[in-house]
Every structure is written in C-alpha cells, then in structure tokens.
Amino acid sequence: MRSRLTFIFRYFLLLVVIFILQKPLFMLFAGEGQSFSLSDCARVMYQGLSMDLSTAAYVSIIPWIIVLASLFIRKLNPRKVLRPYHIIAAIALSLIFVADISLYPFWQFKLDASVFLYLDSPGEATASVSAGYLIIRILVIAAYAVIIYALLNRTTPKSFEIQEERRRKITAPLIALILAGGLLFLALRGGVKESVMNVGRAYFCDRQFLNHSAVNPAFSIFSSIGKSKDFNKQYRFMSKEKAEVYFDSFYNQGRDTSLSIRLLNTRRPNVLIIEMESFGSTYTDPQIPGYSRETVAPNWWRIAGEGILFSNLWCNSYRTDRGTVCIFSGFPAFPKTSLMKQPKVVEKLPRLAEAFLNEGYSTHFLYGGDINFTNTKGYLITNGFRNLVADTDFSSSEQKTNKWGVDDAITFKYLENSIKDLESPWFYGFLTLSSHEPFDVPEKLLEDKVLNSAAYTDRCLGRLIDSLRNSPVWDNLLVVILPDHNMLYRQSYGPEYFKNRMIWTGGAISAPGTEISTIMNQSDVASTLLAQLGMSIEDFPLSRNILSPSYTAPSAFCCYNNGFIVADTLSAITCDLDKMPDTGLGEKETAGKALLQSLYDKLGALTH
Numbered sequence: 001m002r003s004r005l006t007f008i009f010r011y012f013l014l015l016v017v018i019f020i021l022q023k024p025l026f027m028l029f030a031g032e033g034q035s036f037s038l039s040d041c042a043r044v045m046y047q048g049l050s051m052d053l054s055t056a057a058y059v060s061i062i063p064w065i066i067v068l069a070s071l072f073i074r075k076l077n078p079r080k081v082l083r084p085y086h087i088i089a090a091i092a093l094s095l096i097f098v099a100d101i102s103l104y105p106f107w108q109f110k111l112d113a114s115v116f117l118y119l120d121s122p123g124e125a126t127a128s129v130s131a132g133y134l135i136i137r138i139l140v141i142a143a144y145a146v147i148i149y150a151l152l153n154r155t156t157p158k159s160f161e162i163q164e165e166r167r168r169k170i171t172a173p174l175i176a177l178i179l180a181g182g183l184l185f186l187a188l189r190g191g192v193k194e195s196v197m198n199v200g201r202a203y204f205c206d207r208q209f210l211n212h213s214a215v216n217p218a219f220s221i222f223s224s225i226g227k228s229k230d231f232n233k234q235y236r237f238m239s240k241e242k243a244e245v246y247f248d249s250f251y252n253q254g255r256d257t258s259l260s261i262r263l264l265n266t267r268r269p270n271v272l273i274i275e276m277e278s279f280g281s282t283y284t285d286p287q288i289p290g291y292s293r294e295t296v297a298p299n300w301w302r303i304a305g306e307g308i309l310f311s312n313l314w315c316n317s318y319r320t321d322r323g324t325v326c327i328f329s330g331f332p333a334f335p336k337t338s339l340m341k342q343p344k345v346v347e348k349l350p351r352l353a354e355a356f357l358n359e360g361y362s363t364h365f366l367y368g369g370d371i372n373f374t375n376t377k378g379y380l381i382t383n384g385f386r387n388l389v390a391d392t393d394f395s396s397s398e399q400k401t402n403k404w405g406v407d408d409a410i411t412f413k414y415l416e417n418s419i420k421d422l423e424s425p426w427f428y429g430f431l432t433l434s435s436h437e438p439f440d441v442p443e444k445l446l447e448d449k450v451l452n453s454a455a456y457t458d459r460c461l462g463r464l465i466d467s468l469r470n471s472p473v474w475d476n477l478l479v480v481i482l483p484d485h486n487m488l489y490r491q492s493y494g495p496e497y498f499k500n501r502m503i504w505t506g507g508a509i510s511a512p513g514t515e516i517s518t519i520m521n522q523s524d525v526a527s528t529l530l531a532q533l534g535m536s537i538e539d540f541p542l543s544r545n546i547l548s549p550s551y552t553a554p555s556a557f558c559c560y561n562n563g564f565i566v567a568d569t570l571s572a573i574t575c576d577l578d579k580m581p582d583t584g585l586g587e588k589e590t591a592g593k594a595l596l597q598s599l600y601d602k603l604g605a606l607t608h
Contacts, residue, residue, distance in 0.1 A: 003160050004067050004173065007078075008180050011063050011155050012187075015056035018148065019216055020045050022097055027213045030104040034209045047204040048214035050190060054197040055219045057188035059089055063156070064184060068177050070160055071170045079156045086156070090149035091141075093218060098141045100217035108208075109344045110199070111217045112224035194404065195370045199223065199343045200378025206386055208347070211378070215343075224342070231337070232604030235577075237593035240601065246594035254524070254544030254551035257531040261547055262510060263308055267534050269478040269508035270424055271356070275327060275431045276457065280315060280486025280500040283435065283454035288490065296451050299462025300503070303481065307505030308514045314498045314556035314567060315485050316522045320431070321374040323484035323522060328352045328383050328429065330526030330543025332599055335559045335577075339603075340379045347382055348606045350540045352526050354384030356427035359535060363387065364422075365429040366415055368394070368406030385429065389414070407442065408434035412460040416467050424476065431484070432457055450489050465505065477506035480529065482522065495572035498558040498565050519554035519567060520546040542602075557595050566592040 023045050027036055062085050063078075070076045100111040190197030202214035237243070284297045293301055316326040317333030321340040326333055329349040339345050353363045364387040371377045371390035380388060391405035394414075401407035415430055422428075434441050439453035446452040461481070468474050482502040491497055502525070505512075520528070527543035530536065537545060544551055556572075558565040563576040566588040573588045 005176060005180060007157060008060065008064055008067060012056050012060045014151055014155055015059050016052050019052035019055060023048060023213055026101055030101045031209060032105045040210055043204065044210055044213045048202045048216060051197060051202050051216045051219050053187045054190055055216045057184045060184055064181055071173055077158050079153060079158045082156050083153065086149050086152040090145040090152065093148055094141045094144035096218050096221055098137055098144065102137055109347060110212050110215045110220040112220050112344055193370045195373035198372060198375045200375035201372045203378040203381045206381065230604065231600045231607060234600050235596045237597050243594040243597045246591045247598035250555060250595055251542055251544065253553060254546055254548045256548050256550055257534065257537060257545060258548050259531060260549050263504060264478065264508050264532050265510040266476060266508050268425055269476050270426050271478050272428045273480045275324065275429065275484050276481065277432045277436045277484060278487035279435055279454065280483040282487040282489050284501055286451060291448065291451055295446065296455050297458045299458045303465050303505055304503045306512055307503050308509055308511060308516065310502040310516050312517050312519045313482060313500050313502040314519065314521050314558055315483060315500050316558055318485050318493065318560050320484045326522040327525055330523050330540035332523050332542055332557065333559050334599065334603065335562050338374065341375050343375065343378055345606050346379050351383045353427060355530060355535060357384045361425045361427045363427050366411060367431040368411040369404040369433050402434055403438055403440060404433045404436060408432050408457050408460045412464045416464055420471055420473055475507040478504060478508040479506045480504055493560040493563065494574050495565055495567060518546050519556050519569060521556050557592065564592045564596055
C-alpha cells in the first residue's frame, strides 16, 4: 500500500511546487511598472500556499479515485488510464497561467470566469494585440502544457504491487486511502474552520499587485464560475430609460455635503463603527411576550438616550457579508448576489476606510471570528483597513470561547484597551459575533436563548461605552453603533425586519438626546458620516447624505433572497418575486423593480 500512498503524496506535492513556482514568474512578467523585492516574493509564495494546496487537492481528486479503483481492478494501468486526464489538466493549467500573466497588465485583476463572456467574440477580444503577441503566447502555452503533462505522467506508475493484494486483503489499504482522501478534502476546503477557501485568503497587504500575485489563477477562475454572471440581463422589468428615471429620483438626492443640522463639535474626531451582529429591532424592540427593550437591550437604549438616535435606519439586506459592504462601501445590496465574494467587484467598490486613510487616519478592523469567511479579509484590505485583528490573533483557548471564534466579552475588552493606546486620528471598525446562532454565551441573563445572547452582547456594549466615557479618549470620539442586519426570529422578511436603528455617541457629538427620524438605508451611513466631517462623498454615488437639504424624498430600498422592500414616509411594501410576479402593489412596486433593474445594470458595469 505504501506505493499507492507515495504516489498520491508525490502527485499532490508536484502540483503544489508547480503552483508555487508560478508566482515569481507572474510577478516578473505581469508586473509592468511594479517594484518588488525577494522578500515580497517570499511573502507572496507563503501567503498563497494554502490556496495552492487547495487547488492541488482539487486536481488530485481524479488520480485518487483511480488509485482507489486499482484496489479492486487488478490489471488497471494508472498511467494509461490517467493519460487523457493529464492532457486536459496540463492544457487547462498552462492556458490559465499564461492567460493570467497576459491579461493582468490590461485588466489589473486576477483571471476569473468573466473571461468566458468574451469567448463568443474572439475577434473583438484579440483586436488590440498583434499576431506576434498571440503566436508567442500560444507557443508558451503549448510548451508549458508539454512540461506539465510530462511531469504528471512520469509521476504516475504503470502498476501497483503490494503483498496485501496478493493475499487478496484490501481492508487496510482501503482505510489508508480513505484517510488520504480525507486529507485531500481538508486541503481543498482550506482547513477545518467554518470558512472554506476563497480568494481573499491570499490577501495580506495594502499592495494589490502582491495580493493578486499570491492568488492561484486556477482557483480564481474556477471558484468564480457561477458568480460572474451577465448581471445586466437579470431582473428585466421595463425599458432601461424608464428604470433610470426612477433610479435617478431615488439616488440623485443628498448628493452634496451641505448640512441641515450639524451633529459634531469637531471635524476630525476619532471614529469607531461598531457593527453589531444581528442587532436589529428583534433585539432592540422585541415583540415577544415577557420581554421588552429594557430587559433585552437596556444599555443600547441608555446609550441611545445619551447620544443621537437614528430611529428610521433600514438595513439593505439580510446577511453580514451584504451589510458590511453596505456600511463600508456605501453600496446597496442585491437579492441573490454577495458582492463581497467577488474580488473583481470588490476592487471597484467605494472605500470608506480609504477615505479616512487619505485624510491621515490610521485604519483598523477587529473581528473575533474567521476573517477569511466570505472573502471578508480581501474586502477589508481592499477597502483600506491596514490593521486587521481576527481570531488567530487571540490565544487558542480564547478562539474556542464561541462557535464562531472569540467571545464578545474578550473582543470588547481588546477593543477598549487597543483604542486607548492608538495615536489620533484613527478609524476603527468592529464586528461582534456572540448574538449569532447558535446563541451560546457564557452568561444566562434571560430564559430565551436567542434574546439572552443579545442581552449578553448588550452588556458588553454598555461596559465598553462606560469605560470609554471615563477615559481621555471620549472627548474626541465618535462611536457609530448599528446592526449588520436584523435577526430573523419569529418573523418574516417584511418591512418590520428591515426597519432598524442606529446610534451616534461619544464626546464628539454636539447634540446629545437628539432623535433623527428621517428614513435612510445602511448604505447612506457613509455619505452622511463623511459630510459631517466635511469630507468628499464624490466616490460614493449610491450613498446619500440624509442630512443635506437636498435629501427631499426620504426613502429606503431593501433586498432579500428574491424580493425587495420599498419604503417612504407614507408606507412600505414587500414584493416577493417568487410568489408575486405581478402583485399590483402600485407605484412602489414599479419603483422597486426599476431600482432592482438599474442596480443590476450598475453591477454589470462593474464586472466588465
């Protein structure tokens, strides 16, 4: 059996070595105008290793199956059986690698499935390059494919001979191979954590070229299949011109930094945004018999009363990856598409952290969970966060205090201590996690398990704010507290789910005790905040400054799996596109469909 296991190991290792060696070649030939050192090259190879292991595991699956079959088919010739597979694999890997190197100087992003959109028009796709350019690359693809094929073929034996087979005993070899398959599975998914392998796992610095160099191009293209769709053909309800009329009336207001009310007593406070997991109206205003806002979220309401309460904040969506993009990119959410999971789209989104970075702020983000989940790490780095702290930065025992990672009590305390040591000015994002399913927290404050988790996080929040209030940090501090989304608990995706609240507090606010009831979306937080600081909102075209006099038709647009909510000062409607294709909901339904269609047009433009 040793020969079989040896073959699988050597085959897998060969692929890993091929992928590692591709990285300096990519940096050398695709990095026009880029400077990098040997240290940069070493970091690129190290940071991309886990993705190379994953890709190698995917490619090794078929050989593993053939080896497994050889236990039962005595005369099977692995080299002969795998020869067609090796030809296909060699051509595919060489084509992907050379295409990635060739296209990167033009596209400035890693090869992904969007390349398939151009295959139906090869003449147009190649019109801007010379015949010599194409011939050289075809020859390189062919030569590289021959090399890969020869290496794979030579690594594969013609037969396996072991004593156990001669005795017709295959139990032990079978178990060993199954265990080897399990290791391959762990490699291809990226480990045992909640998050599976994604492109953002390779991101590690503020230079996108180095991040891109660390990404395995084969993984990038195959992981994006199904995600890179022709978005401007989805959700077609009306003419483009008609849809644009509704779109313009919705988003072309609040597009300036003038203020109807000034909420801050300084233009350059330190800013802390606390994105509270699921902490919407389900927690802050529970509609469950026996529970009230005072029992579930007493600290939240106390802080709201002492600060500024935005009582009509509508979350754009229903998942953390969507809500985070809405908050930190000022960009709306989509029904069936997560922008965070699409690296090419992420790179074209507005960047709130970068806006602060350009004003001389240091930028920080803290999350007690796996920051690689749903490409969060890649998104945050691209957004402009330069200092990331996640589960692996805590002790092994702390990482086990919650199913999702580090318990809120620990991360809130870390946040408190780290803030007090920072040099001003700074911009800090913090995502909590304990008020998320399975709702296991170390304290029992309420009988209801779900609401108990909220009460626990609420207590952590209260302690943080009280500590900061009694420290020198408070005087020049703005704290923004809002949910990533609401918790779907004994309710459905109706208006009551999306309508939530936001708090601004800290010594930097000039109007404590104020309530602002203007309807807004999460995606409007970016422009509203930047306008209060006198900073430009030009780079946030779909984020509205709701405190501008030009924000004259307050409204909100929210999406869930295949439906949307449209709300204004008079009413709100829900349109489920699965159940109600023609619901007759009137002008709001038409407006919602127009917004959805136009937003997908905008998204389509980002993917091309």
